[in-house]
Amino acid sequence: MSTPNLIGGIVGGALIGTASVLLLALNGRIAGVSGILGGLLTAGTPGERGWRAGFLAGLVAGAGLYAGLSGRFPMTLQAQGLPLLAAGLLVGAGTRIGGGCTSGHGVCGLARRSARSLAATLTFLATAMLTVFLTRHLLS
Amino acid sequence: MKQVIAAFFCGALFGVGLAAAEMTDPARVTGFLDLAGDWDMTLALVMASALTVSVPLFPLVLKRPHPLLAQKFALPVKSAVDRQLLAGAMIFGIGWGLAGLCPGPAIAALISGSPGIFAFVAAMIAGQWLAGRLMRRSR
Numbered sequence: 510m511s512t513p514n515l516i517g518g519i520v521g522g523a524l525i526g527t528a529s530v531l532l533l534a535l536n537g538r539i540a541g542v543s544g545i546l547g548g549l550l551t552a553g554t555p556g557e558r559g560w561r562a563g564f565l566a567g568l569v570a571g572a573g574l575y576a577g578l579s580g581r582f583p584m585t586l587q588a589q590g591l592p593l594l595a596a597g598l599l600v601g602a603g604t605r606i607g608g609g610c611t612s613g614h615g616v617c618g619l620a621r622r623s624a625r626s627l628a629a630t631l632t633f634l635a636t637a638m639l640t641v642f643l644t645r646h647l648l649s
Numbered sequence: 650m651k652q653v654i655a656a657f658f659c660g661a662l663f664g665v666g667l668a669a670a671e672m673t674d675p676a677r678v679t680g681f682l683d684l685a686g687d688w689d690m691t692l693a694l695v696m697a698s699a700l701t702v703s704v705p706l707f708p709l710v711l712k713r714p715h716p717l718l719a720q721k722f723a724l725p726v727k728s729a730v731d732r733q734l735l736a737g738a739m740i741f742g743i744g745w746g747l748a749g750l751c752p753g754p755a756i757a758a759l760i761s762g763s764p765g766i767f768a769f770v771a772a773m774i775a776g777q778w779l780a781g782r783l784m785r786r787s788r
Contacts, residue, residue, distance in 0.1 A: 514671045518691045521670025522698025528663035529699070530706045535655040537716030538723050540663065542753035547777050563653040564660035565756055571664020572673055572757035582668065584758055585676040586765045587749040597755075597769040599744030601776020604752060606784065607737020608725065611751045612663075614738075615696060620703035621711075621724070628730040629738040636742025641682040644747065 529616050536560055541613020542568070543604030607633070651718050664757045670695045673758040675749030682746055737780075744776075 514521075529540040538545075538560065549561040576582035588596055604610045607629055609618060614633075618626020671677045672695060680689030715721050727734075745751050750758075750769055758766045 513689055513691045513694065514677065515691075515694065517669045517671055518694035519698045521666040521668070521672065522695035523702055524662050524666030524669065525695065526699035526702025526706075528659045528666060529703050530710060531662065532656065532659040533707065533716065533722070534710045534713075535659070535716060535718045536652050537719040537721060538656075539725065540659065542751075542756065543777070546752060546756070546774070547781075550774065550777065551781065559650075559653040560656035563656035564663075567657040567660020567662075568664040568667070568753065568757045569760050570657070571661035571666075572668040573664075573760040574661065575665045575668035576760060579668075582761055583671060583674045583676070584761045584763060584766075585674060586763070587675040587679050588747055589765065593748055593765055593769055594772045596744040596748035596750065597772025598776035598779070599740050599747070600751060600755075600769075601744075601773035601778075602780035602783075603737050603739070603741025603744055603776075605737070605777045605780035607734050607741055608727070610741060610753070611696075611745075612753050616699045616703050617707070618725075619700060620707035622708075623725070623728075625725075625727060625730050625734055629734055632735055632738035633742035633745060636739045637746035638682050638684055640743050640746025641679055642685055645679075645683055646685050 525612070525616060529612070529620070532564070533617075539613055539617045540564075541609050541617055543601075543610040544608070544613050547605055603633075655718055663753070666699075667754050667757045673754045673761075675754075677749075678751075678754070679746075679749035682749070 532538050532540045545561045545564055549558055552558045609629060614626040614629040667673050677689055677691050681692035755770050
């Protein structure tokens with residue numbers, strides 16, 4: 510995996526940034542997936558649910574479109590079974606408690622010059638790197 | 650309805666971006682997080698590229714009186730860096746490090762049909778719900 514995805518990474522990142530700007534400009538909403546998902550689950554009105562469901566459906570459709578056109582969709586899970594489930598629980602809980610994830614705090618929050626998002630982004634990056642270090646290099 | 654279509658379009662653009670960047674491949678993500686291993690810089694490129702677009706344009710968009718299809722901008726209200734934020738970020742970071750999956754790529758990766766992805770997303774939803782209950786109780 511040390512061969513980086515240079516063109517895909519740069520173009521993909523630009524698309525992610527553009528999508529975030531557009532969601533803000535059109536709907537006035539932050540493209541933070543954890544918030545969009547959480548909001549969908551707790552929303553009381555169709556008005557709150559509609560755009561969220563639309564965005565999430567678009568995520569899947571967009572990935573599908575790319576996979577269909579490129580003919581490939583590499584996806585190698587890094588955990589199985591209980592550790593995978595635990596990871597899911599932690600990602601869900603952590604993003605709810607911390608109010609965001611890589612898209613919400615990372616792409617959007619930093620663009621808003623938010624000190625909260627900077628703190629969150631640095632924290633989850635450092636914690637994730639430490640976790641990988643511990644699991645891959647110390648404990649295995 | 651216009652909002653739903655616009656959101657779908659934005660989500661699709663986002664999804665294409667995630668897939669093109671291969672952020673939907675947990676191996677690429679953990680490759681970046683694995684500083685001591687065979688380091689993969691892709692995620693850093695993705696972030697840098699995304700920010701190159703969002704950082705200059707967000708303030709310009711927010712200068713307008715309101716969004717194009719809605720009455721107002723729905724922005725986060727909290728400004729203080731507090732313990733809850735940091736605790737949440739740490740918890741999220743552990744999960745992200747363990748699986749190499751965060752919410753956006755996980756949902757996009759549902760297209761692969763992988764049972765593991767479905768299980769992760771289900772657990773993520775459960776985790777959000779549990780945290781919501783915890784937060785309401787501690788109020």
